[in-house]
Amino acid sequence: MKTLKIPEATVIRLSVYSRYLNQLENNGIITVSSGEIAEGVNGSPAQVRKDLAYFGEFGTRGVGYNVKDLNHHIRKILGLDNRWNVVIVGAGNLGSALTHYKGFQERGFNILAVFDNDINKVGLRIGGVPIYPVSHLSEYVKKEKVQIGIVAVPAQYAQEVVDALVEADIKAILNFAPRVINIPGHIDFRNVDLVVNLEILTFNMVNK
Amino acid sequence: MKTLKIPEATVIRLSVYSRYLNQLENNGIITVSSGEIAEGVNGSPAQVRKDLAYFGEFGTRGVGYNVKDLNHHIRKILGLDNRWNVVIVGAGNLGSALTHYKGFQERGFNILAVFDNDINKVGLRIGGVPIYPVSHLSEYVKKEKVQIGIVAVPAQYAQEVVDALVEADIKAILNFAPRVINIPGHIDFRNVDLVVNLEILTFNMVNK
Numbered sequence A, B: 001m002k003t004l005k006i007p008e009a010t011v012i013r014l015s016v017y018s019r020y021l022n023q024l025e026n027n028g029i030i031t032v033s034s035g036e037i038a039e040g041v042n043g044s045p046a047q048v049r050k051d052l053a054y055f056g057e058f059g060t061r062g063v064g065y066n067v068k069d070l071n072h073h074i075r076k077i078l079g080l081d082n083r084w085n086v087v088i089v090g091a092g093n094l095g096s097a098l099t100h101y102k103g104f105q106e107r108g109f110n111i112l113a114v115f116d117n118d119i120n121k122v123g124l125r126i127g128g129v130p131i132y133p134v135s136h137l138s139e140y141v142k143k144e145k146v147q148i149g150i151v152a153v154p155a156q157y158a159q160e161v162v163d164a165l166v167e168a169d170i171k172a173i174l175n176f177a178p179r180v181i182n183i184p185g186h187i188d189f190r191n192v193d194l195v196v197n198l199e200i201l202t203f204n205m206v207n208k
Helices: A008-028 A032-042 A043-053 A067-077 A094-101 A104-106 A134-143 A157-169 A194-206 B009-026 B032-039 B045-055 B068-075 B093-100 B101-108 B133-144 B155-167 B196-208
Strands: A084-089 A108-118 A129-133 A148-151 A172-175 A188-191 B084-089 B109-116 B129-133 B150-151 B171-176 B188-190
Touching: A008 A032, A008 A043, A008 B045, A008 B196, A032 A043, A032 B009, A043 A067, A043 B101, A084 A094, A084 A134, A084 B196, A094 A108, A094 B093, A104 A108, A104 B045, A104 B188, A104 B196, A108 A134, A134 A157, A148 A157, A148 B196, A157 A172, A172 B196, A188 B196, A194 B045, A194 B150, A194 B171, A194 B188, B009 B032, B009 B045, B032 B045, B045 B068, B084 B093, B084 B133, B093 B109, B101 B109, B109 B133, B129 B133, B133 B155, B150 B155, B155 B171
Parallel strands: A084 A108, A084 A148, A108 A129, A148 A172, A172 A188, B084 B109, B084 B150, B109 B129, B150 B171, B171 B188
Antiparallel strands: none
């Protein structure tokens, strides 16, 4: 696995294919063609074939892919044959939405706890997930071997939250705060920037 | 502007640069070098220079860029010299988080209204923004000349909401529902897929 060099755009599509394959599995479908996958995800058959070619010869000509095997293989590539321990920092609207979000559990992400600095929220639960004080964040991450932290706090608190996660030896961070974050290079880090997503749309609208 | 061919990765960085330039403007900074921009956004100076080169010769050697002019130019490229009318569909946790999100207003996005199918929410407000029944969505979009719809409803309702927006001649849609959406090609469409973002992180963790 160490030598795999798959572009991020492909990883994104693999993730989408995998969820479509889940859907097929749940419907009892045994085999699927690249054309059917393409149709299911609004992609092109050529792109699907190219993406799946990263894994060598998988399908059978004229028959297609075995849904379960292909999905198993993609999930393994994506690291989803593990379960991952996740904490969410921030119990505001966004943190609550993320905690309630069913898609995470389905894909093997365990949301263990939510952290917040509001003492009125500490001790409550969001859909069964406990809210702890943010002062306990580092200790909890170490003790529970949390690998992924999701940062959903206001921008002005984001850096200190990230620092606490880094200090606790977190492996990866998904950040929703619209702020440039300083982070050591060994930690996998990703921003979900809501404004940028809207600005790509406005760019496309004015430049076509 | 019509002939501009800027890759999406560059558009994303331009959006980030622009917010950093805003910050400099607010701090009264007059000029900035590509190296300083790079430092401010955790990027590389070579990348910044390459990105800004899309707009021709802008900076002055040894002096750098005029912060205000550069930001004005980038905002224009991104379509942010207009204000954009936006509606959010879904008044759940995610829709509420998006409605409260201050970053949108700052960048020229007017969140006019939120739509929901829960009659207990209709008539309430989220941070001053009114909640209307989703049955009025198409009519409202037409009447108020809404250009952008943000879809923050559960997956099973996403397609019908998108269909209502399309019928009302919306120009662009940002979709948060984790579902493959069928949409005519003339509408600018973008998915923000929270699971995919986590799976890019797990992919990176197991493949390094």
